Amino acid sequence: MFRRTILLALLVCVSLAAEIRTLTILHTNDVHARLMPLDNHNGGFAYLAAVIRRERAHCTDCILLNAGDLVQGTPVSTIFHGLPVYQIANLFDYSAATLGNHEFDYGWPQVRKFMDTAKYPMVTSNLVNAAGQLFTSKPYAILTVNKLRVAVIGAMTEDLNILSTPKLLEDWHTLPVVETVRKYAAELRSQADLIVLLAHITGPEEQRFLETVPEIPVTVSGHIHSGLAQAMSRDGRVLVRVKGYGEELGRLELKVDTEKKAPASWTWKRIPVDSTKVEPAADVAREVKRWEDEAAVFVDRPLAVSQRRFTKAEVKRMIEQALREETGADFAFMNLGGVRDVVPQGQLLERNIWNIMPFDNRVVVGTFKGRDLPAVVTGGRKVEPDRDYTLAVSDFTAANQSSDENLSATGLKFPNDVGLMRDLLLDWFRKKKVIGD
Ligand SMILES: [Zn+2]
DSSP states (O other), X not given: OHHHHHHHHHHHHHHHHOOEEEEEEEEEOOOTTOOSOOTTSBOOHHHHHHHHHHHHTTOSSEEEEEOSOOSOSSHHHHHTTTHHHHHHHGGGOOSEEOOOGGGGGGOHHHHHHHHHHOSSOBBOTTEEOTTOOBSSSBSEEEEEETXXXXXXXXXXXXXXXXXXXXXXXXXXXXXXXXXXXXXXXXHHTTTOSEEEEEEEOOHHHHHHHHHHOTTOOEEXXXXXXXXXXXXXXXXXXXXXXXXXXXXXXXXXXXXXXXXXXXXXXXXXXXXXXXXXXXXXXHHHHHHHHHHHHHXXXXXXXXXXXXXXXXOHHHHXXXXXXXXXXXXXXXXEOOOGGGOOSOBOSEEEEHHHHHHHOOSOOEEEEEEEEGGGSOHHHHTTOOOOTTSEEEEEEEHHHHHTTTSTTTTSOOSOOOOEEEEEHHHHHHHHHHHHOEEOX
């Protein structure tokens, strides 16, 4: 009897301590400076803001997170080095965000400006310099919502070094992402009711977190631009990611067990941002127009006419042709991941080239013996092993030449810088006038 009383008392104690509280996480990733709706009418900052505000209205347990790559991809971003995008995104009222690899496209000092501009904490736990100092002021943020302490740990893909260049990063580099996040999760266990990983990571890294890190019950991810059809889950843990370019807003509704510090249950949905169906947020629309008008002066000039639509793979070959013809090089190589848009059919504006090549990549040329030319460059064309050949690539490819996406080669030197790739492409299209087969 006595024993049973103790047992009962214990049960009462446990049930008093354990509580279920709700939390709603709204989230975006890879918005990539798409201030205006896409050709498919989805997205646009004013429409995304309207959807965010609608979802947040009367919500007492909502937070809004961004999983990186807010900038890069449109003329406003390229011309003004991303800063207007951060200014306008403040109107979304994010609760916290992490950095993406493309935040570094304008050099790391510019990312400091992004962090100064953002009116919300930016956290990346595994980005440090040679002295071991963290790039962001904190590795995580603790948000309080609906009487829950939610610790948001930021993380960056370990691929950062091959997705950027030494010139842009200098000595900033990633620490092993899983191990670093685990360390902070252990530290946060007593300070938070729920740990959320906000990560800009690759598919394999997402899998590693989900499958091997029980300390992380919830992950909001970014970097891959395609949204998940369904949330990924494993042993009660959940990972979500929406489509990039502001086409979707994610809404993850959690019932959090405050004793287990894990979701007791959850539901997730992807909310489309359809510019034909929502009223734009007027304050955001005003800012978007102001910056788009500024950029239009630079980019809305007729350039050439395209007789058909060219896919990204075709544009890659088109760029290689342009590099050869503009530089006189024997060979040229363009990495497919660096081709950011298609060539549409019809009248092309300079804007189209900015969309294809938003990066300020430079064209560099080197001279190599036939035997030293990477196979991906010669593409089966016969070369004489002892003859000298010239090869034109982007400085990004030169810096990351060893990766599969580039040359799978090492030690190739490209001493001759012939200028900005976008300028070279504009010049080539302008001279061609008509782009056919
Ligand atoms: Zn990314």
